[in-house]
Amino acid sequence: MALAHLLQENKGEILEKWISRVLASYPDDAAMIFQREKDRFANPIGYNTRHALTALYDLLFSGDQPDPAKVAAVVEDFVKIRAVQTFTPAAAVAFVRDLKVVVREYCRKQKDAAPALADWHRFEDTLDAVSDQVFDLYMACRERLYKARLHEISHMNHMLTQHGCPSSLLDADQSAKTAVNPIHIHSNEAR
Amino acid sequence: MADTKVAEMSVKVVKEPSLMTGAIPTQDWWDVEAVFKPGNYCYPGKKSIVEYHNQNLPGIFGEAREWDVESDDWKLPDNWKEIIINGIKERLDKFRSLKIFMDCCVRCGACADKCHFFLGTGDPKNMPVLRAELFRSVYRNDFTLAGKLLGEIAGARPMTFKVLKEWFMYFYQCTECRRCSVFCPYGIDTAEVTMMARELLHLVGVNTNWILEPAANSNRTGNHLGLQPHTFKENAEFLLDDIEEATGVRLQNLNFNRKGAEVLFIFPSADVFADPGIFTFMGYLLLFEHIGLDYTISTYTSEGGNFGLFTHNSLMKKLNGKMYAEAKRLGVKWILGGECGHMWRVLHQYMDTMNGPADFLEMPKSPITGTVFENAASTKMVHISEFTADLIKNGKLKLDKSRNDHQVVTYHDSCNTARGMGLLDEPRYILQHACNNFHEMPENTIREKTFCCGSGTGLNTGEIMDLRMRGGLPRANAVKYVQERYGVNLLSCICAIDRATLLASMQYWNPGVEVCGVSELLGNALIMDGEKERETDLRGNPLAGKEE
Ligand code: SF4
Ligand code: SF4
Numbered sequence: 040m041a042l043a044h045l046l047q048e049n050k051g052e053i054l055e056k057w058i059s060r061v062l063a064s065y066p067d068d069a070a071m072i073f074q075r076e077k078d079r080f081a082n083p084i085g086y087n088t089r090h091a092l093t094a095l096y097d098l099l100f101s102g103d104q105p106d107p108a109k110v111a112a113v114v115e116d117f118v119k120i121r122a123v124q125t126f127t128p129a130a131a132v133a134f135v136r137d138l139k140v141v142v143r144e145y146c147r148k149q150k151d152a153a154p155a156l157a158d159w160h161r162f163e164d165t166l167d168a169v170s171d172q173v174f175d176l177y178m179a180c181r182e183r184l185y186k187a188r189l190h191e192i193s194h195m196n197h198m199l200t201q202h203g204c205p206s207s208l209l210d211a212d213q214s215a216k217t218a219v220n221p222i223h224i225h226s227n228e229a230r
Numbered sequence: 231m232a233d234t235k236v237a238e239m240s241v242k243v244v245k246e247p248s249l250m251t252g253a254i255p256t257q258d259w260w261d262v263e264a265v266f267k268p269g270n271y272c273y274p275g276k277k278s279i280v281e282y283h284n285q286n287l288p289g290i291f292g293e294a295r296e297w298d299v300e301s302d303d304w305k306l307p308d309n310w311k312e313i314i315i316n317g318i319k320e321r322l323d324k325f326r327s328l329k330i331f332m333d334c335c336v337r338c339g340a341c342a343d344k345c346h347f348f349l350g351t352g353d354p355k356n357m358p359v360l361r362a363e364l365f366r367s368v369y370r371n372d373f374t375l376a377g378k379l380l381g382e383i384a385g386a387r388p389m390t391f392k393v394l395k396e397w398f399m400y401f402y403q404c405t406e407c408r409r410c411s412v413f414c415p416y417g418i419d420t421a422e423v424t425m426m427a428r429e430l431l432h433l434v435g436v437n438t439n440w441i442l443e444p445a446a447n448s449n450r451t452g453n454h455l456g457l458q459p460h461t462f463k464e465n466a467e468f469l470l471d472d473i474e475e476a477t478g479v480r481l482q483n484l485n486f487n488r489k490g491a492e493v494l495f496i497f498p499s500a501d502v503f504a505d506p507g508i509f510t511f512m513g514y515l516l517l518f519e520h521i522g523l524d525y526t527i528s529t530y531t532s533e534g535g536n537f538g539l540f541t542h543n544s545l546m547k548k549l550n551g552k553m554y555a556e557a558k559r560l561g562v563k564w565i566l567g568g569e570c571g572h573m574w575r576v577l578h579q580y581m582d583t584m585n586g587p588a589d590f591l592e593m594p595k596s597p598i599t600g601t602v603f604e605n606a607a608s609t610k611m612v613h614i615s616e617f618t619a620d621l622i623k624n625g626k627l628k629l630d631k632s633r634n635d636h637q638v639v640t641y642h643d644s645c646n647t648a649r650g651m652g653l654l655d656e657p658r659y660i661l662q663h664a665c666n667n668f669h670e671m672p673e674n675t676i677r678e679k680t681f682c683c684g685s686g687t688g689l690n691t692g693e694i695m696d697l698r699m700r701g702g703l704p705r706a707n708a709v710k711y712v713q714e715r716y717g718v719n720l721l722s723c724i725c726a727i728d729r730a731t732l733l734a735s736m737q738y739w740n741p742g743v744e745v746c747g748v749s750e751l752l753g754n755a756l757i758m759d760g761e762k763e764r765e766t767d768l769r770g771n772p773l774a775g776k777e778e
Contacts, residue, residue, distance in 0.1 A: 069352035072343045080672045083349055083707040116710070119739065123699040124351065125270070180738075187737040188695045191730070194505045 042154035042162055046100045046142065054096050056141045058089055061134045064126070084120060091117035092134070099165060107172055115176060122180035132177050135170040139163065259354060260367065263392055264399035266300045269696050272402060272438035272689070274299055279442045280435065283545070286449060290542045291442070292435025299398070302391075310434040311389045315372050317430045322373065328426055331418050332369045335362065341410040341420070346682050347403045350700035355400050358410035358420040364396050365423050398436050401427040405686035405701065406540075407645035412678050424687075429542050437541070441688035445537035448549050452532040453499035459486075459529035465502045466511070466527070473512050476770065478762025483519045484527075487560065491526035492597060494557050497568025497614075498534045498726030501747075507729050509768045510569055510747030516756050517618065517749065521598045521626060525566065531556040534573035535726060540688040547584040550576055553611075554588050564594035565611040569747045571646035571686065571725030574613065578651035582608050599624040613647075615656040615724055618752060622663045628757040633764055634665035635774035637720040639751065640712045641670070642705065642732065643680035644725035654678070657724050657748045664748075664755040669716040675708035685731035698731065699738055706739035713740050721745050 046053065062070045062085065073085035080086075094113035098105045121131040142162070146154060154162075280294035297305045307313065322329050341358040343349065348356040355361060363385070370377030370386035377386030387393065406421035431437065444454035451458055457465070463486050474480045485491075497514065501507035518525055531552040538546030557565055567573060591610035594603040601620045603612045621627050641661060647653040654677050661668050675681050684702030712718040721732055721743050729745055736743040754767045765776045772778065 065352035066354050068342075068354045068357075069348070073352065076343060078674065080675050080704070080708050080711070081343065081349075083703050084352060087707075120703065123696045123738075183741075184695060184699065184738055187734040188692050190737060191692060191734050194733075 042142075042146075042158035043100060043102075045146070045149075045154065046162075049145070050096065050100075053141060053145055054093060056145065057096070057138050058092050060137045060141055061088055061092065064130065064133070087117050087120055095169075096138075099169070104165065105169065110169055110172055111176060114173060118173060118176045119180050122177050123184065128174075128177060132170065132173045135166055135173055139166055259360060259363075260387060262355075264395040266395070266399070268300075269694060271299045271399070271694065272440055272691055273693055275435075275437040275439045275442040279439065279446050280437065282446045282450075283442060287542075287544050287548065290544055291432050291437065295435065297435075304391075304394075304436065306391075306394075306434055306436075310394075313433050314368075314389055314394075314430050317433050318369060318372070318426075321426050321429070322369075325422075325426070327419070327422055331362065331420075331423055332366055332373075334416050335359065335366070335418055336416070338415065340413045340415060341418075344410050344413045345404075345420075346407070346409070346684055346704045347405075347701045350684070350703035351403075353403075355396070356403055358404075358414075361400050361404055362418070362420050362423045364393070364400055365427050368393060394431075394434075394436065397427050397431060401431065402438065402689065403697065403701070405645070405682045405684070405689060407682035407686060408649045409645070409679065409682065412649065425539075428540065432542055438688060438691075440691035441537055441540045444535075444688075445541060445545055445549065448533045448535075448537055449545075452528070452530045452552065454533050454535060454537060455499060455503065457499065457503070457532070459532075462499070462502060462529050462532050469502070469508055469512055469515070472508075472768070472770075473515065476512075476766055476768050477516070477758055477764065479519070479758045479760055481515055481519050483523075483525075484515060485525075486527050486529050488526040489560050490562075491560065492524040492563050493526075494531075494553075494560055494562040494565045495525045495527050495568065496531055496534050496553055496565060496573070497527075498570040498573065499532050500535075500726040500730060501568065504726075504730060506733065506744070506746055506750070506769075507726055509750040509753070510729065512768045513747065513749030513751070513753030514568060514614065516753040516758060517621075517627075520628075520756050520758060521621060524597065526560060526562070528556045528560065530559075534568055534570035536572055536576045537688065539572050539576050543580075543584075546576060546580065550581055551585045553581075554585055554590075557588070557610075558590055563592040564606075565591070566614060566617060567611050568614050569724040569726065569749060571644040571650075571727055574653070575646040575650040577609060577611055581611070596620055598626050613651075613653060613656070615647075615653060615660060615748065618749070619656040619659045622660065627663075627752075629663055629752075629755040630757050631664060631666050631755055633754045633767065633773055634751050635667065636767070636771065637665060637751070638667040638669065638716055638718045639665050639720045639722055640668070640709065640716075640718045641676070641748075642683070642709075642721055642723040642728060643676050644723055644728050645680060645682050645686060647724055648680050649678055653724075657722075660748050660752055661722060664751045667716075669712050669718055671708040671712050675704070681705040681708065683725075683728045683731045684735060686727055690727055690731045695734070699735065702731070702735040702739070705732075706735050709736065709743060710740050713743055719743055720751075722748050722751060724748050 062073050065073060073082060076082035076085055091114050098109055098113060274297055277294045277296050280291050283291045284294060293307060295305050337359060339359060345356055345358050367385055367387045368389050370384060371388050376384040401424045404424040406424050408419055408421045411417055411419040447456035448454050450456060466484060470481055470484060501511040536546055536549050538549040587608045588610045594606045594610055594612045599620055606612050639661060641658060670676060681704040683705055685698045689698060709721055719742055721736060723729060724747060729747060732745045736745060750768060764773060766772055
């Protein structure tokens with residue numbers, strides 16, 4: 040059977056396996072809850088995982104090569120979540136590779152399903168491209184996080200530095216500390 | 231909802247990320263060590279700051295020293311275990327609720343998936359039931375017969391350094407938001423367990439600087455930034471220029487430390503220096519001018535927020551005491567409180583017993599509407615949202631809602647005002663009268679069930695930004711929904727910590743959504759005597775139809 044056909048025909052089963060595998064990156068008890076709870080607001084990780092993987096699956100196997108803009112649109116929120124969790128960068132984006140494993144295992148179990156090598160190559164190339172793209176998205180998330188942090192630091196101080204707070208007279212070596220924690224600059228006496 | 235595995239407390243909590251190692255080691259929850267790495271813990275209190283607190287309140291904050299959270303030597307006192315066990319004993323005798331919370335959990339699991347930190351991290355130790363279990367296991371070991379006899383079988387374990395590390399990790403991944411307590415059939419309030427655990431940690435000098443330094447500053451100069459009176463005053467005055475620019479009106483009513491004023495106004499100090507709090511402050515001033523309120527601001531109690539709440543009840547009491555001391559000194563009749571979260575938690579739940587009753591003050595009565603705020607009969611302190619809603623209800627405010635038409639607004643219930651004091655409808659009532667485009671977030675994320683911003687109780691510090699984003703996910707996820715569905719671009723709230731932290735949260739999760747105080751929107755809508763035709767809102771953004 041052609042791989043593309045197999046992936047479409049058996050979407051339900053393969054997709055569920057994929058989702059379970061990705062959710063298994065969380066501790067067992069959490070994975071169970073994230074799998075079970077269907078309310079999207081009571082279970083943001085579970086919902087976003089399911090939602091993103093389903094949409095990505097549809098994009099990947101609906102025929103043509105997936106359009107990167109569409110891929111970004113469907114996985115961005117999900118990558119955003121993974122990007123601030125305790126995963127290593129590789130583990131955060133490993134969900135794309137997880138699909139390879141799931142499909143491979145699925146095919147191994149189907150006796151009459153031995154897709155042609157060319158099919159496999161096409162499938163792997165597609166996933167590799169998406170994998171690379173997802174890593175870029177991951178990095179963009181990290182960058183956004185640092186920007187938010189910088190913004191927080193600068194905005195807590197700007198009124199003071201503009202308007203003659205004594206802290207503006209502090210010497211340069213103190214500024215390293217302010218970069219970490221704006222509150223330090225105002226507590227000379229307490230220091 | 232019962233989760234059998236959690237119920238049995240045999241939770242397996244560790245699993246390597248998918249595909250990374252192939253191995254899936256699993257352990258019982260208490261075998262898993264807390265590992266501190268940059269980004270998952272708050273910096274410890276500076277020696278000088280702890281010394282400062284020790285001068286004022288000896289015996290509460292442990293020994294002042296430099297210590298490194300990531301090291302295995304926290305330079306604890308030799309008898310630290312004894313200090314903690316005695317501390318537990320003292321608290322069990324003193325606070326009946328603690329004893330009840332220790333004994334009555336049936337591990338039904340109803341709270342397990344209700345905590346924003348669990349929902350954002352997937353870490354089982356962030357399930358409220360397990361968080362409390364970190365404490366309860368030690369309690370069982372030393373204070374229950376079963377624990378003494380059966381040890382681990384009865385879920386008991388002795389206090390060890392490993393446990394201490396766990397406490398420091400997970401009692402600083404709880405924002406004391408109390409969402410879990412709403413779902414607990416027994417009303418067990420894990421927030422109170424966290425408070426007790428943090429007090430105990432303080433006793434042995436395990437602490438965080440972001441809490442202790444603001445608390446020191448509040449004690450010393452009256453506000454958490456340590457702004458001295460002249461700076462505080464200058465910052466506030468500077469905002470008059472911005473108000474004039476937006477409205478054409480030069481306010482004359484801003485005043486400080488004025489004896490004999492009718493009302494003392496206390497608000498979070500961030501409202502005079504931090505964006506976007508400053509716009510909320512402008513809203514307060516416009517309102518007071520609009521109704522001709524006889525009020526004053528004290529530079530001595532220039533902080534509504536009470537960082538003592540996150541440390542120890544004695545420090546909370548001391549900082550809170552300033553409000554009454556200053557009300558007495560200035561000879562006001564009653565106190566009006568601004569948009570602050572934990573200030574109101576302290577006021578509503580503890581002020582009266584700690585420092586009240588304030589018999590020297592009068593029963594708060596709105597000078598404009600004559601409404602008597604009987605709910606504040608004892609504390610003599612009225613929330614600005616109650617006060618404003620009453621003005622609107624009595625038709626005392628001239629409002630032009632259309633001046634907020636360029637915004638699509640939603641409202642975040644701050645944990646402390648919503649769950650802590652039941653202030654749910656007043657802010658909404660104001661919003662309904664101040665703007666045309668208002669949309670609620672989904673039902674299970676607002677009012678009593680509101681999700682925390684993710685950074686309360688002194689967790690709003692930069693070094694744990696990743697953790698804050700995880701904790702903020704459930705709230706942001708609900709905002710995203712109204713952003714996509716209704717085009718919401720403004721998240722309103724009545725808490726200064728929210729105003730600061732939701733900003734970062736929105737920048738990460740939902741770019742395009744700004745954060746504001748409810749009073750800011752009121753300020754935009756208020757029709758002031760002698761105003762110019764408004765072209766912009768208080769932020770200088772063009773009003774609908776006034777774009778270039
Ligand atoms: S704290 Fe309450 S809701 Fe949670 S497990 Fe215990 S009894 Fe159940
Ligand atoms: S009080 Fe809030 S943060 Fe703490 S355990 Fe309960 S839900 Fe979680």
